[in-house]
Every structure is written in C-alpha cells, then in structure tokens.
Amino acid sequence: MAGVDRVERLTNLLALLLETSRPLTLVEIAGELAGQYTGKESTRRAAFERDKAALREIGVPIDTTVLTGGQAGVSGYWIDRDRYELTDLHLEPDEMRALQVAVAAVRPTQGRQALWKLGLDTIEGDAAGDVAVTATVPELPGLPALRDASARRHTVTFPYRAKHRRVDPYGLLLRAGFWYVVGHDHEHGEVRTYRVDRIEGDVTVDEAATFDRPPGIDVRAAFPSDPKELGGSDAAAVAVVRVDPMRAAGVERELGPDRVVARGGDGAIDVAVPCANVPAFRSWVLGLLDHAVVLGPADVRAAVVDWLTSMVTA
Amino acid sequence: MTTGRRTAEERLSRLLVMLPWLMEQGEVPLADVARRYGMSEADVARDLELAAMCGLPPFVDEMIDVFIDEGTVFVGIPRLFTRPLRLTAPEGFALVAAGRAAMQLPGADPGGPLGRGLDKLAAALGDDAVVVDLPIAPGVAATIEELRAAITTAARLRVEYWTPSRDEVSARTITPRRVFNDRGEWYVVADDARSGERRTFRVDRIESLEPTGEHGQLEPVPAAVAERDWFADAGLRRVTLRLQPPARWVVERYPVDDVVERRGGVVDATFPVASERWLERLLVRLGPDVEVRAPREWRTLGADVARRVLARYAGSGSGE
Numbered sequence: 001m002a003g004v005d006r007v008e009r010l011t012n013l014l015a016l017l018l019e020t021s022r023p024l025t026l027v028e029i030a031g032e033l034a035g036q037y038t039g040k041e042s043t044r045r046a047a048f049e050r051d052k053a054a055l056r057e058i059g060v061p062i063d064t065t066v067l068t069g070g071q072a073g074v075s076g077y078w079i080d081r082d083r084y085e086l087t088d089l090h091l092e093p094d095e096m097r098a099l100q101v102a103v104a105a106v107r108p109t110q111g112r113q114a115l116w117k118l119g120l121d122t123i124e125g126d127a128a129g130d131v132a133v134t135a136t137v138p139e140l141p142g143l144p145a146l147r148d149a150s151a152r153r154h155t156v157t158f159p160y161r162a163k164h165r166r167v168d169p170y171g172l173l174l175r176a177g178f179w180y181v182v183g184h185d186h187e188h189g190e191v192r193t194y195r196v197d198r199i200e201g202d203v204t205v206d207e208a209a210t211f212d213r214p215p216g217i218d219v220r221a222a223f224p225s226d227p228k229e230l231g232g233s234d235a236a237a238v239a240v241v242r243v244d245p246m247r248a249a250g251v252e253r254e255l256g257p258d259r260v261v262a263r264g265g266d267g268a269i270d271v272a273v274p275c276a277n278v279p280a281f282r283s284w285v286l287g288l289l290d291h292a293v294v295l296g297p298a299d300v301r302a303a304v305v306d307w308l309t310s311m312v313t314a
Numbered sequence: 315m316t317t318g319r320r321t322a323e324e325r326l327s328r329l330l331v332m333l334p335w336l337m338e339q340g341e342v343p344l345a346d347v348a349r350r351y352g353m354s355e356a357d358v359a360r361d362l363e364l365a366a367m368c369g370l371p372p373f374v375d376e377m378i379d380v381f382i383d384e385g386t387v388f389v390g391i392p393r394l395f396t397r398p399l400r401l402t403a404p405e406g407f408a409l410v411a412a413g414r415a416a417m418q419l420p421g422a423d424p425g426g427p428l429g430r431g432l433d434k435l436a437a438a439l440g441d442d443a444v445v446v447d448l449p450i451a452p453g454v455a456a457t458i459e460e461l462r463a464a465i466t467t468a469a470r471l472r473v474e475y476w477t478p479s480r481d482e483v484s485a486r487t488i489t490p491r492r493v494f495n496d497r498g499e500w501y502v503v504a505d506d507a508r509s510g511e512r513r514t515f516r517v518d519r520i521e522s523l524e525p526t527g528e529h530g531q532l533e534p535v536p537a538a539v540a541e542r543d544w545f546a547d548a549g550l551r552r553v554t555l556r557l558q559p560p561a562r563w564v565v566e567r568y569p570v571d572d573v574v575e576r577r578g579g580v581v582d583a584t585f586p587v588a589s590e591r592w593l594e595r596l597l598v599r600l601g602p603d604v605e606v607r608a609p610r611e612w613r614t615l616g617a618d619v620a621r622r623v624l625a626r627y628a629g630s631g632s633g634e
Binding site for chain 1 (some may be wrong): 400444547
C-alpha cells in the first residue's frame with residue numbers, strides 16, 4: 001500500500017474527474033494524483049479499475065470515451081457535474097415533512113440515505129399519530145432498475161419461467177403483497193403482467209432501446225383487483241348468497257351495504273356477489289364454511305354442490 | 315450506530331451526504347452530526363479529518379475546509395461537494411414507493427403536501443407509473459378511522475371480534491396502538507385487556523366497536539407484526555398436503571416448511587397449522603386438488619367439512 005487511505009484516494013479521484021474540463025487518461029490521472037496510483041502499469045490499472053467500480057457502485061456517473069488525435073485509442077474519463085449532482089427539488093417545508101412521514105411509515109431500506117441526500121433526516125416512530133397508520137411495501141432486487149427503466153422509457157430484459165423476456169415496462173403495480181411489472185412483451189407482441197418476485201435473475205436495462213408509452217395505459221386496470229370479477233363471459237354476473245348472523249357483519253363490511261339484497265329477522269343477510277370467475281367465487285363462499293349457502297343462480301349453486309360432493313365421494 | 319469495519323465505499327458515500335449538509339449549516343456539534351448519520355463521534359471525526367486532507371494541486375489541503383474544535387464541526391468556504399450526489403435507482407425507488415404507499419393510506423390528501431412533494435420528485439426522477447394499490451373494503455375504512463382516532467388518545471375500545479380458529483365472535487376490550495397493511499390485509503396492533511398482552515388483530519374481523527370512555531397510557535408506536543409471522547411458532551402442528559397444479563398457489567400464499575416436487579407439477583408440501591379451522595377452510599377451497607398425506611387423523615378432514623357444508627344445501631333449492 002502506498003500509505004494513502006483508500007477513502008482519501010477515492011475522494012481525490014472523484015474531485016479530479018469532477019473538476020477536469022476534458023477527459024483524462026489513466027497516465028494523466030496518476031500524474032495529477034501523485035503517489036496514489038503507483039507501481040507497474042498493470043498494478044496501476046487494476047487499482048484504478050477497482051476505484052472506478054467503487055465510485056459507480058455508490059452511484060457516481062463516470063463517463064468513458066476513446067480518445068482520438070495524439071492519444072488515439074486511449075480511454076479518457078470524466079464526470080459530468082450536471083449528472084453527478086442531485087437536482088434541487090425545491091421542496092417546501094411541509095412537503096419535506098410529508099416525505100419524512102411517508103418514509104417513517106413505510107421504512108424502506110434505502111429511505112434514510114435518500115432523505116439525507118435531500119438534506120433531511122428520518123423521524124422516529126414515536127413522532128405521534130402521523131405514523132400510526134402504515135403499510136408494508138415488499139422490497140425486491142429488480143424493482144429499482146424496473147422503475148428507473150420505466151421512467152426513462154428503456155426496454156428491459158429479464159429471465160422469467162426459464163425464458164428470456166424483452167419488455168417495455170409501462171409501470172409497476174403493488175397489489176395484495178405482490179409487485180407486478182406491466183409492459184409490452186416484444187416476443188408476444190402484447191401487454192403482459194409479470195410477478196417481480198418470480199423474475200429469476202437480474203433485470204438488465206437496454207440503454208440502446210427506448211419506447212413510447214401508449215397514452216391511456218392504466219397499470220391498475222391490468223387485471224381486476226377482485227378475482228371474483230376476472231374472466232368469464234359475463235363480467236357483471238352475480239350470485240346471491242345467504243350468510244348466517246355470525247358472519248353477516250363481517251361480510252357486509254367486506255362487500256359494502258350496497259351488496260345486501262335482503263335482511264332476515266334473525267340477523268342473516270342475502271348478498272349479491274360477483275361470480276364471473278366461478279373458481280374464485282367458490283373459493284370465497286367456501287371460506288365461510290357452513291355459515292353461508294348459495295341461493296342462486298341454479299348453475300352456480302350446482303357447481304358448488306358438485307364440488308363438495310366430489311370431496312365426499314373421493 | 316455503525317459497528318464493525320466500514321468499507322471505503324460506505325465511508326465515502328456517507329461523506330458525500332454529510333459534507334453538503336455541513337456546508338449549509340456552517341457549524342454543528344459533533345454529537346449532532348454523529349446522531350444524524352448513525353455513526354460514532356470518533357468515526358465522524360476520523361472521516362472529516364481525512365476529507366480535510368484531500369485535495370488536488372494547486373488546492374492540496376484546501377479543497378474541503380473542515381475542522382473540529384472542542385466538540386464542534388466547523389466548515390468553511392465550500393469549493394467542492396456542495397451538492398449531494400444524485401439519487402441512486404434504489405434510493406429513488408425507496409422514496410417513490412414510500413410516497414405512493416403513503417398516498418393510499420386512509421386520510422391522505424392528493425392535493426396536500428405529500429402529493430405536491432411526489433410531483434416534484436417525479437419531475438426529477440421521471441414519470442414512472444409506480445402504483446401501490448391498498449384497497450380498503452367499504453366497511454373497513456370507517457373502522458380504521460375510529461382506530462386511528464383511538465390511537466392518538468390511547469382510548470380503550472370495546473370490540474366484538476371474530477376469531478377464525480374457533481369460528482366464534484367474542485367481546486374484548488382493546489387499546490389500539492398501530493394500524494398497518496400487509497399483503498393487502500389491514501391489521502391493528504392493540505393491548506388486549508383479557509390476556510394482558512399486545513396482540514395483532516385483523517381489522518376486517520372487528521364486528522363492532524365502541525369507546526369505553528377509558529384511556530390507557532400513551533406509548534411509542536410498536537412494530538408491525540403481520541399474521542403470517544404467527545405461523546413461525548415451532549410448537550404448531552404440521553400437515554403434509556399433496557397439491558395438484560391448480561392448488562400450487564398455496565405454497566406461495568402460506569408459510570411452508572418443506573416442498574417436494576413430484577411428477578406433472580404436483581407437489582407435496584408441509585405447512586404449520588395455525589388452527590384446525592384454518593386447515594378446514596383451506597381443504598374445502600382446494601377440493602379435489604388436495605389430499606392430506608399426514609397426519610392420519612386429518613386424512614378425512616376435507617370430506618367431513620364438505621359433508622357439513624353440504625348439509626346446508628340439502629332439501630329445497632332455496633337452501634332452507
């Protein structure tokens with residue numbers, strides 16, 4: 001070791017590449033940072049490459065170009081200050097406070113570092129009622145790259161179910177604990193939805209390929225939030241279910257009072273429930289065990305009876 | 315507090331957020347810097363003194379004008395690192411996802427400060443269509459509103475709560491402490507008077523709720539513990555199920571101890587059983603796509619439940 005702390009050498013390299021008005025070669029860098037990149041050419045190169053990787057790792061955008069003229073074929077390096085520096089967001093104090101509360105409520109791993117860059121600190125959980133109502137947001141390795149590619153309109157590739165997918169990511173959706181990426185699949189030529197936790201490797205952003213997001217794309221509508229409405233020929237189909245007094249209050253809260261079509265004197269209710277997707281409907285109604293019975297239509301009722309009968313006779 | 319060895323990347327990355335802030339402040343007690351950035355005072359001092367030595371000709375030693383005197387950090391005329399480094403993709407994602415999720419929480423105001431702050435963030439990071447969908451069932455929103463109000467005053471509430479493991483509704487007195495959404499479900503962490511313990515309840519299983527007029531002590535907001543963590547109990551009984559392809563989703567939905575792949579997409583999976591009621595509900599929903607392999611006494615459980623439910627369908631077509 002040359003006696004220079006690595007953090008000092010990294011800081012000097014960063015300063016040099018930020019200050020330079022033209023791309024610098026490794027020979028010039030070693031000359032400016034006297035005594036910091038020493039030894040044989042290959043040793044110097046290895047140390048420099050390691051430092052360059054370290055700076056990129058923490059997010060420093062280092063540009064590389066192959067020089068022409070007197071130093072033709074040699075690589076030159078510099079940092080574009082406009083790309084290096086955080087854009088001033090011009091946040092008002094109440095907006096800063098709101099972002100702090102949001103980060104405190106969701107607690108993303110990188111949230112604190114992100115707030116520091118905005119000149120803010122995290123607020124603690126006991127800062128009263130502000131963070132008493134919160135949500136968990138799962139974190140997955142592919143998400144930052146997918147968001148970044150979606151914002152910059154770049155195509156991505158990723159392995160999924162043992163195949164390589166090429167997708168224009170229109171957006172990301174978190175629903176019922178799962179992240180989905182919704183986008184145009186190049187191979188299939190249509191909009192598809194992929195579960196991000198099922199991506200079987202790295203998400204690669206194709207810097208050379210861009211796309212336009214069609215107007216009117218609504219990620220939320222990529223698939224219905226209620227599986228009972230999914231598929232089937234008649235999306236508006238409903239079944240009427242009688243629910244016992246013991247579960248009536250819970251079911252009414254889940255579906256809303258608009259879905260109650262009749263009330264019994266004993267506290268039982270009849271509710272109209274979407275049933276376009278018969279398996280999803282059946283799953284829902286059987287989750288109530290013997291506290292609910294399908295009154296109609298006859299074919300839906302028969303489907304549930306057949307299902308139960310097959311279990312008894314199996 | 316940072317412990318153990320810190321890598322050069324971590325130290326530099328921290329310096330690059332610390333320096334612009336210090337330049338804006340001018341002077342700050344060392345202890346405040348350490349607290350803000352989760353470091354020991356010794357580590358802060360070491361890294362700042364090192365930064366002060368950095369420099370390029372002709373500004374060697376002058377590039378970063380910082381010194382520490384009697385426990386206070388002083389920063390002089392800034393020459394470099396006056397602005398923080400741009401947000402990395404993970405940092406940008408963290409802010410956007412946290413912000414969008416917070417916008418979905420009950421009581422959020424789209425035109426309020428968070429909405430405006432997120433618009434400014436989107437202008438800087440690009441319009442990305444990150445959507446967080448936290449649906450609130452019609453009747454649950456009002457319950458959450460009442461729970462939130464109760465938390466701010468540590469109000470004790472009388473609730474009727476449906477317990478799925480016993481399939482019965484019981485009356486309880488609870489002091490709500492925190493409400494959270496996990497995997498699309500809403501939960502409340504509350505002190506339960508009956509057991510004297512802090513418990514997690516599903517909001518949609520609260521059948522009714524009314525204030526008792528009493529109040530407990532105000533306390534810091536506790537951690538969120540979702541229902542699925544309860545399955546982690548090693549003392550719970552286990553069931554091994556043979557799942558046909560249409561039933562495979564169960565492996566992703568519930569905590570699983572062990573999964574053995576078989577031919578044709580069939581799997582044998584072993585699950586902790588939170589309650590026999592949970593297993594009954596699962597078996598009747600999976601129907602012919604599931605078979606209990608072990609233990610022996612649960613092999614006929616699915617058929618028993620189906621028979622019980624079928625009894626409701628016996629007789630007339632109206633189910634009466």
